[in-house]
Amino acid sequence: xxxxxxxxxxxxxxxxxxxxxxxxxxxxxxxxxxxxxxxxxxxxxxxxxxxxxxxxxxxxxxxxxxxxxxxxxxxxxxxxxxxxxxxxxxxxxxxxxxxxxxxxxxxxx
Amino acid sequence: xxxxxxxxxxxxxxxxxxxxxxxxxxxxxxxxxxxxxxxxxxxxxxxxxxxxxxxxxxxxxxxxxxxxxxxxxxxxxxxxxxxxxxxxxxxxxxxxxxxxxxxxxxxxxxxxxxx
Numbered sequence: 347x348x349x350x351x352x353x354x355x356x357x358x359x360x361x362x363x364x365x366x367x368x369x370x371x372x373x374x375x376x377x378x379x380x381x382x383x384x385x386x387x388x389x390x391x392x393x394x395x396x397x398x399x400x401x402x403x404x405x406x407x408x409x410x411x412x413x414x415x416x417x418x419x420x421x422x423x424x425x426x427x428x429x430x431x432x433x434x435x436x437x438x439x440x441x442x443x444x445x446x447x448x449x450x451x452x453x454x455x
Numbered sequence: 456x457x458x459x460x461x462x463x464x465x466x467x468x469x470x471x472x473x474x475x476x477x478x479x480x481x482x483x484x485x486x487x488x489x490x491x492x493x494x495x496x497x498x499x500x501x502x503x504x505x506x507x508x509x510x511x512x513x514x515x516x517x518x519x520x521x522x523x524x525x526x527x528x529x530x531x532x533x534x535x536x537x538x539x540x541x542x543x544x545x546x547x548x549x550x551x552x553x554x555x556x557x558x559x560x561x562x563x564x565x566x567x568x569x570x
Contacts, residue, residue, distance in 0.1 A: 389459075389545045389561025390498065433497065440549035440559050441486035441505060442513065445497030 350434045355450040364421040366449050368434030371415050377437035379410060379417045384431045384448070393432075394419070421451075429453045457481050461546050461562035468536040468569045476531040476565050478546030486549045487529040488513070488559070489521065491542040498545060504529055505551070536569045543567070 351369040382390040396408040407420040431448040490498035500513030504523040520532040549559040
């Protein structure tokens with residue numbers, strides 16, 4: 347499994363865009379990049395997955411540069427309810443996920 | 456559609472007691488997994504199953520047993536509870552399909568305290 351590195355925590359304010367960068371220097375050719383979100387006292391929730399360039403859904407965007415050694419999760423116009431831990435996962439099978447400590451995003455009013 | 460249902464939500468055990476954490480999914484998913492999450496840490500894989508009758512160990516399997524007799528259910532058994540097993544336990548299911556389809560659905564968790 348590719349090792350991932352992401353910031354421990356980030357602070358933001360309502361209405362701002364939050365960008366979380368994940369480094370994965372040893373990503374393999376066939377590895378996908380997946381992000382999960384976890385609210386307090388809840389199980390993780392799948393947010394987005396991508397292989398290259400840009401992926402966008404109703405929750406977030408995922409930017410992956412050509413060398414794929416990093417990726418950036420972008421949360422547009424965050425609200426207080428976006429306060430959560432965000433996990434970057436690389437090269438995992440869906441029944442065998444490997445979570446690090448994640449990035450704790452705190453959104454303030 | 457209930458998704459993944461875990462019971463109980465909270466449990467207190469005495470050291471040495473045994474118990475079973477229940478997990479059921481109604482999405483007809485082939486894959487199911489159990490994770491534990493300790494305070495301030497990510498989830499760690501305990502056991503997983505890729506189909507009825509097939510189970511395998513994850514990262515931290517010691518002290519836990521699983522079985523998968525049906526597609527829907529994947530119970531986790533604690534054989535002899537220890538304080539080190541105090542944690543929040545999450546069950547997850549997914550339909551599989553390769554790396555490009557890595558979407559797992561998680562239950563609400565069981566908060567277990569062993570005293």
